[in-house]
Amino acid sequence: MSTKKPMNPQTPSLIIHSESESKTVDIGRAIGELITSGTLIGLNGTLGAGKTRLTQGIGLSLGIEPGQIVSPTFTICVPHEGRIPFLHLDAYRIQTPEEVDELGLDEMLENGVSLIVEWVDLIKTLLPEIDVEIQIDAPTHDSRIFSFFAKTESGGRLVSALDEKNLDRR
Numbered sequence: 001m002s003t004k005k006p007m008n009p010q011t012p013s014l015i016i017h018s019e020s021e022s023k024t025v026d027i028g029r030a031i032g033e034l035i036t037s038g039t040l041i042g043l044n045g046t047l048g049a050g051k052t053r054l055t056q057g058i059g060l061s062l063g064i065e066p067g068q069i070v071s072p073t074f075t076i077c078v079p080h081e082g083r084i085p086f087l088h089l090d091a092y093r094i095q096t097p098e099e100v101d102e103l104g105l106d107e108m109l110e111n112g113v114s115l116i117v118e119w120v121d122l123i124k125t126l127l128p129e130i131d132v133e134i135q136i137d138a139p140t141h142d143s144r145i146f147s148f149f150a151k152t153e154s155g156g157r158l159v160s161a162l163d164e165k166n167l168d169r170r
């Protein structure tokens with residue numbers, strides 16, 4: 001069941017369960033339908049939690065082939081041209097704050113790029129304001145729990161609209 005609680009930094013505004021990889025991609029797709037220019041989404045969760053699978057789903061609704069969105073080995077930041085420009089950033093291998101500064105993320109967001117950051121907690125203090133944080137937990141091999149934390153007004157609207165899609169009932 002999908003649960004909704006008041007906005008609070010510690011309390012997720014929405015929790016969605018996934019029992020398969022394809023459900024995770026569907027959740028990503030639903031998020032992608034709600035992304036607009038300048039949206040910043042941060043993902044947290046251990047290795048193999050499903051951050052990239054979710055991002056592939058987001059990319060699908062922006063018109064980006066899933067094969068184009070991968071867990072980067074050396075590249076930390078990959079731009080995509082979808083319905084709106086979309087930047088996929090993986091913070092796992094970032095070593096210094098300068099590496100983040102050099103990306104010019106503020107300017108990109110102002111210019112209408114939407115941004116998804118895997119391992120966002122590692123570079124949170126260096127980023128512009130995050131709209132929605134998503135914590136992914138993996139209680140079993142195939143199940144995942146997505147907890148959504150809306151951090152801005154527009155993030156709150158995104159999470160409410162996502163809630164209305166009733167993904168847990170599909």
Ligand SMILES: Nc1ncnc2c1ncn2[C@@H]1O[C@H](COP(=O)(O)OP(=O)(O)OP(=O)(O)O)[C@@H](O)[C@H]1O
Nearest residue numbers: 018019020021024047048049050051052053071142
């Ligand atoms: N319900 C599920 N949702 C998503 N992935 C699942 C699910 N069940 C199993 N998996 C598996 O979990 C893995 C998720 O991989 P993915 O690359 O998305 O993780 P990640 O969080 O990006 O990891 P990394 O931090 O290494 O980049 C895949 O191997 C996928 O098959």
Ligand SMILES: [Mg+2]
Nearest residue numbers: 051052071118
């Ligand atoms: Mg990944």
